[in-house]
Amino acid sequence: MSDETVLGDRQKLAYIASQAADARLNVELETEGMTLNFCPQHPATHGTLRIVCRLDGEQVVWAEPSAGYMHRGYEKLTEVRTYPQVTTLVNRIDWLGSFANEVPFILASEKLMGIEAPPRAQHIRTILFELSRIANVGLFLGDLGVQMGAVTPVFMAFRDREYVLNLIEGATGGRFHPNFDRIGGLKEDLPKGWIDETRGVMRKLRKFCDEMETLLFGNEIFQARTRGIGVIPKDIALQYGLSGANLRASGVDYDLRRDHRLPMAWDKVDWKVWTHPDGDSFARCWVRLMETRESTLIVERLLDTIPSGPIMAKVPRIIKVPAGEAWVSTENPLGEMGYYVISKGDLGPFRVKIRSASFNNISIVPWVLRGVLVPDIITILASLYFILGDIDR
Amino acid sequence: MSPLPSDAPVAELPGDALRERAVDQLRSELGDALVDTLVKPGDDVWVRVRTDAWRAAGLALRDALGMDFFGYLSAIDWMPSPFGRGEDDPTQPPVERETAIVQGYTGGDTRFQMLARVSNTSRHYGITIKTDVPDDELTVQSWIPAYAGANWHERETHEMFGINFAGHPDLRNMYLPTGFEGYPLRKDFPLLARHVKTWPGIVDVEPLPGEPADEATETPEGEAAE
Numbered sequence: 001m002s003d004e005t006v007l008g009d010r011q012k013l014a015y016i017a018s019q020a021a022d023a024r025l026n027v028e029l030e031t032e033g034m035t036l037n038f039c040p041q042h043p044a045t046h047g048t049l050r051i052v053c054r055l056d057g058e059q060v061v062w063a064e065p066s067a068g069y070m071h072r073g074y075e076k077l078t079e080v081r082t083y084p085q086v087t088t089l090v091n092r093i094d095w096l097g098s099f100a101n102e103v104p105f106i107l108a109s110e111k112l113m114g115i116e117a118p119p120r121a122q123h124i125r126t127i128l129f130e131l132s133r134i135a136n137v138g139l140f141l142g143d144l145g146v147q148m149g150a151v152t153p154v155f156m157a158f159r160d161r162e163y164v165l166n167l168i169e170g171a172t173g174g175r176f177h178p179n180f181d182r183i184g185g186l187k188e189d190l191p192k193g194w195i196d197e198t199r200g201v202m203r204k205l206r207k208f209c210d211e212m213e214t215l216l217f218g219n220e221i222f223q224a225r226t227r228g229i230g231v232i233p234k235d236i237a238l239q240y241g242l243s244g245a246n247l248r249a250s251g252v253d254y255d256l257r258r259d260h261r262l263p264m265a266w267d268k269v270d271w272k273v274w275t276h277p278d279g280d281s282f283a284r285c286w287v288r289l290m291e292t293r294e295s296t297l298i299v300e301r302l303l304d305t306i307p308s309g310p311i312m313a314k315v316p317r318i319i320k321v322p323a324g325e326a327w328v329s330t331e332n333p334l335g336e337m338g339y340y341v342i343s344k345g346d347l348g349p350f351r352v353k354i355r356s357a358s359f360n361n362i363s364i365v366p367w368v369l370r371g372v373l374v375p376d377i378i379t380i381l382a383s384l385y386f387i388l389g390d391i392d393r
Numbered sequence: 394m395s396p397l398p399s400d401a402p403v404a405e406l407p408g409d410a411l412r413e414r415a416v417d418q419l420r421s422e423l424g425d426a427l428v429d430t431l432v433k434p435g436d437d438v439w440v441r442v443r444t445d446a447w448r449a450a451g452l453a454l455r456d457a458l459g460m461d462f463f464g465y466l467s468a469i470d471w472m473p474s475p476f477g478r479g480e481d482d483p484t485q486p487p488v489e490r491e492t493a494i495v496q497g498y499t500g501g502d503t504r505f506q507m508l509a510r511v512s513n514t515s516r517h518y519g520i521t522i523k524t525d526v527p528d529d530e531l532t533v534q535s536w537i538p539a540y541a542g543a544n545w546h547e548r549e550t551h552e553m554f555g556i557n558f559a560g561h562p563d564l565r566n567m568y569l570p571t572g573f574e575g576y577p578l579r580k581d582f583p584l585l586a587r588h589v590k591t592w593p594g595i596v597d598v599e600p601l602p603g604e605p606a607d608e609a610t611e612t613p614e615g616e617a618a619e
Contacts, residue, residue, distance in 0.1 A: 068568035240542035
């Protein structure tokens with residue numbers, strides 16, 4: 001019995017069942033359509049995404065997201081910046097996990113220059129990367145409750161995210177936009193006492209995950225509103241380029257941290273990739289919860305094995321990147337984020353294509369919202385988890 | 394609990410042999426429509442296909458090579474920017490700039506090139522594919538039949554570069570207002586912020602009070618590599 005066919009069939013059956021139910025409903029209650037505007041200010045949208053839905057009764061027959069309220073043109077702006085200046089811009093793409101945005105760009109530049117950060121810098125980079133994942137996804141877990149009418153989780157999430165932000169601030173000096181990564185290493189070494197403090201915070205965060213699991217994931221209303229809702233089968237998810245937890249929740253065992261060789265420290269410690277076979281809203285939330293907990297373990301294990309040594313490789317004072325092209329992508333909190341950097345040997349890049357995770361994750365919305373009921377729009381959008389800066393760039 | 398952490402063994406590492414084999418497979422699928430290839434050892438693989446084989450290449454990648462994951466699709470404008478990096482001093486005479494169009498890896502003949510990336514999620518490697526966009530008619534085939542996710546990427550490329558996609562159902566603007574003139578990511582589209590206000594880097598070269606003029610410009614930024 002191969003796993004793949006079983007999982008595929010399970011997803012297909014769920015999808016066929018929901019489609020059949022829709023068809024029946026449409027025959028029974030034929031009503032005049034109406035258009036529902038999910039305005040840019042709806043709390044479920046994490047920013048300014050507008051979704052126009054065409055309704056038939058309570059059912060969505062057509063939905064079209066309209067992005068672009070926050071387009072800042074980073075791809076154009078990178079062409080007039082030097083390499084070290086670009087990290088300041090790309091920090092603001094996914095603003096909840098800022099540090100993780102800098103890393104793939106720096107790695108791409110280092111690849112073009114043919115240098116690698118020293119082991120200690122790689123280690124600290126990976127720790128900060130995982131901390132930004134915890135800060136980002138921790139907020140998602142709290143926010144999830146708000147979308148379904150539970151107010152408590154969001155306060156808990158903001159409370160515990162504060163500890164992580166304090167750690168990021170302690171190490172980098174910036175709470176939201178660290179701009180700490182440099183070509184060839186890091187700006188500074190870790191401050192005194194930071195490692196012990198981080199261990200304590202990681203224990204707190206694991207407790208937070210346990211709380212969320214019992215408070216939210218064990219909740220009957222939560223389960224009723226997410227199980228079997230918004231099912232995305234494996235092949236559709238891959239075709240649309242869904243990545244991160246959204247892809248793993250559809251049963252695809254693919255994590256760039258494990259599957260791609262990057263000069264980072266993930267392969268130095270032991271950890272697990274979590275997947276879920278169902279592909280529904282619940283699966284997406286559940287995978288994120290497990291990943292947050294796994295991240296705290298990764299951080300703890302990395303803290304145990306942190307090597308000594310310099311944090312900066314030898315790089316020239318004025319950075320000129322040799323001509324060439326490089327693509328580097330990493331598993332960011334929201335999914336695969338990558339940069340295609342084209343250099344012509346100048347002080348700044350010739351062209352940078354930014355592949356952000358949410359852009360692809362949201363492009364599936366017209367497909368997944370077809371046939372769902374109005375209240376489910378919110379849970380599906382919340383479970384797909386996007387950040388507007390990451391869609392519009 | 395049914396959903397368990399995956400213990401599946403990591404499939405064979407992305408090696409150059411794997412990439413070489415992918416290129417050979419693509420060549421047998423596409424024949425002479427595969428114009429140029431580049432396998433950089435230990436890094437990545439680039440291929441360039443003929444414009445009329447763009448969709449066929451997408452389908453071959455998906456079906457024959459098992460590239461199931463759609464990464465992105467975009468374009469490159471290879472013309473050097475007539476404005477440089479936007480740091481010109483308006484009081485000085487205009488600067489002479491390079492105007493020759495030089496393409497990057499796997500070459501090319503046109504100013505615009507399509508750029509896409511797809512990956513194989515079971516063998517853990519990806520491929521970057523390019524094609525020329527004819528200068529006289531900026532149209533390539535749409536990739537939607539191969540990868541449904543290309544829809545939004547093609548809309549974005551259409552409004553940013555002015556490239557048309559034959560077979561795309563709806564090339565509406567995503568970001569810009571309807572009726573916007575010009576294509577912002579083309580190199581000859583000026584970045585207005587750098588034109589209405591002079592780049593401060595030009596203004597700030599005056600020496601600080603009490604410092605001799607020649608030292609002021611040489612002040613180290615404190616960020617130098619030790």
